[in-house]
Structure formats: C-alpha cells, structure tokens
Amino acid sequence: MEPILYEFYQHMKNGKILGLCCKKCKTIAFPPRGLCRHCGNAESEWIPLSKKCNIVSVAAGYSAFFPSSPFILATVEIPEGTYFAVPLYDEFFSFSDNPDCIWEYYDSVVGKNGELFIGQNPAGAPMIAVRLCTCQV
Numbered sequence: 001m002e003p004i005l006y007e008f009y010q011h012m013k014n015g016k017i018l019g020l021c022c023k024k025c026k027t028i029a030f031p032p033r034g035l036c037r038h039c040g041n042a043e044s045e046w047i048p049l050s051k052k053c054n055i056v057s058v059a060a061g062y063s064a065f066f067p068s069s070p071f072i073l074a075t076v077e078i079p080e081g082t083y084f085a086v087p088l089y090d091e092f093f094s095f096s097d098n099p100d101c102i103w104e105y106y107d108s109v110v111g112k113n114g115e116l117f118i119g120q121n122p123a124g125a126p127m128i129a130v131r132l133c134t135c136q137v
C-alpha cells in the first residue's frame with residue numbers, strides 16, 4: 001500500500017476524516033492522491049472534512065479485479081466540493097463481518113441514514129464503502 005494511503009486509513013481508524021488539500025489551487029482529494037488532480041501539484045496538506053456527505057447516484061456493476069463479485073457503486077458528494085465513488089454495501093458485496101463505522105450521514109436519494117466505513121475488498125485489502133443503516137445522524 002502506498003504510504004499516503006496507509007496514513008489515510010490510519011487517520012480514519014482513529015476517527016479522523018481527512019482530505020488532502022492542494023497548497024496551490026486548494027482542490028481537495030478524498031481519498032488522497034499523490035498529485036493534485038486539478039493542477040498536478042505535489043504539495044498538499046491534510047485537512048479535516050465536515051463528516052457530511054450525500055449519495056448523488058448509484059450504479060450496479062462488476063469489478064475487473066473481482067468479476068465474481070457484483071456490487072453497487074455509489075457516487076458520493078461532500079460539502080468541501082469533491083466527489084468520490086465507493087461500493088454501496090449490500091448483500092451482493094461482502095466485507096468483514098464487523099466493519100468500523102467512521103462517518104454517519106443522511107442519504108437524500110433514498111431518504112435514509114447511512115454510514116461510511118472501512119471495509120475489505122474480496123482480496124482482503126482495506127477500502128472505504130457506504131451502507132444504509134438505522135443510526136441517528
């Protein structure tokens with residue numbers, strides 16, 4: 001795993017939801033990337049995110065890496081002005097039995113509460129995902 005992703009997941013496991021903010025153009029990356037996707041600058045700094053997000057679309061599909069595991073991919077928007085795509089946890093895509101909830105939110109598409117959490121892909125590597133839940137936000 002890349003050092004920047006390792007640091008990112010360590011922060012998440014400690015309850016810190018951080019994005020990487022480009023020092024040049026202020027574009028925020030979540031999950032982090034080595035270079036700014038807007039201007040290509042390599043200098044960035046960790047900033048805390050608001051812990052609010054909204055699912056703006058969902059699509060069912062298959063991963064080229066795990067063709068036997070269909071899943072639903074959710075596009076998530078956060079108030080800081082960036083989007084990211086993560087698997088939507090459901091019965092078709094299994095993660096560890098007890099994933100850690102790290103970020104609760106309200107899903108305005110389906111009108112239910114949800115949570116962002118650290119799960120595992122079918123190969124056992126950590127990854128962030130979202131799921132609907134009964135938690136109060």
Ligand SMILES: [Zn+2]
Pocket residue numbers: 022023024025026027036037038039040041
């Ligand atoms: Zn930039």
